[in-house]
Amino acid sequence: MNLFLAVNIYIPIIIVGLLMTITVLLILAGMLLGGNKEKTLTINNDKVIHVKGEDSLLNILSNNKIFIPSACGGKATCGFCKVQVLEGGGEVKPMELPFLSPQEKKDNVRLSCQVKVNEDIKISIPESLLYAKEYTCEVTNIDDLTYDIKLVRFKFINPETMEFKPGQYAQLKVPGIDIIRAYSIASNPKITHEIELIIRMVPKGKATTFVHRALELGDKVIVTGPYGSFYLREDSNRDIVCIAGGSGKAPIRSILYFLKDQGMPRKVKYFFGARSKRDLYYTE
Ligand code: FES
Structure with a gap:
């Protein structure tokens, strides 16, 4: 075998051998330095x-x-x-x-x-945060609110109820892909066996494409929550001004449901922004 051929055959083998040895040494070092220690x-x-x-x-x-x-x-x-x-x-x-x-x-x-x-x-x-839980839910209703906004209702199966404050949000896990997205809860906080989320289609958004194109009644999904410090403070009697657009109406809807059940103890002004008439929903 001439020298040129020997170099071409043995050098790649030596390099691969060296890399494997270094990898094993790094793993061992990681274990010794505490990777495996409790x-x-x-x-x-x-x-x-x-x-x-x-x-x-x-x-x-x-x-x-x-x-x-x-x-x-x-x-x-x-x-x-x-x-x-x-x-x-x-x-x-x-x-x-x-x-x-x-x-x-x-x-x-x-x-x-x-x-x-x-x-x-x-x-x-x-x-x-210690009270946020993971819920298995069933999709029990899907409504088209506009051409690109849906209201989806999730019934809790296990655990069966979620206590949340008006304005808080939940996270939806998209099955099959490692995607989690946060959506404000749009429903009345006194209803604890289900929640409603208002979800707007985001072009090329994986989670919203799943909700708008694939999610069906009866599907089981995982939701976690509740989360968030943006919620109605009940110890205040100040007037409230709400401003929203698109799916931003969700937490305000929950807050308004809550206040309505209390007999509207506080004055609320609510402004909703839309680009065109077809972006409006829940106008009555
Ligand atoms: S999970 Fe989004 S920044 Fe950490």
Whole structure:
């Protein structure tokens, strides 16, 4: 075998061998440095979760039935999954920075989808998030409100009821693809066995295309919630001005239902913006 042929045959084999050796060494180093060691995740200085292996904080919380808002499914594009990290969690990643205010940076607020739990970690989350649950639901009604907006009703199967405040939102998991989207709850909070979401078709939007083109009556889907601090404060008697357009009417509808049931104790002015007549709905 001449030298040129030998070089062409053996060098690729040597390179592949080296890469495999480095990979094995990296895995072993990761295991030795704690990847396989049990870690503790402490929430609000109270609840302790024992963590094996390495995963994102968001996934670990979700696997332990603590559902943090996560409309982008962990891709660091929604900024919803914030938690305050009190200890551990490593350095803030560049993709987190656009979502954090100066105060949040000072308080070490992090996007939980970007925090790898490879050491003991302590976090603080609002108590209300501990009450968000995952619900199996059945689609019981789909109404066309306009050419690109649908009202979809989801009946809770397991668990059977959701308590929410007027103005809060829920997240819908699109079956078959790893997509989660947040939608304001449009229904009356006194009805707890089902919720209604108003969903506008977004061109090329995977979740809204699923809802508008594929979702059918009787389908079973997963919803999590309730979430959000945008809700009606009941301890105030101030007048209210609501301004919305498109599917933004959803939380206002829920707030108005609630106030109507209370005998309208507060004055409400409601402005709805639309580009054309065909974008109007619920006008009576
Ligand atoms: S889940 Fe969207 S930014 Fe973390």
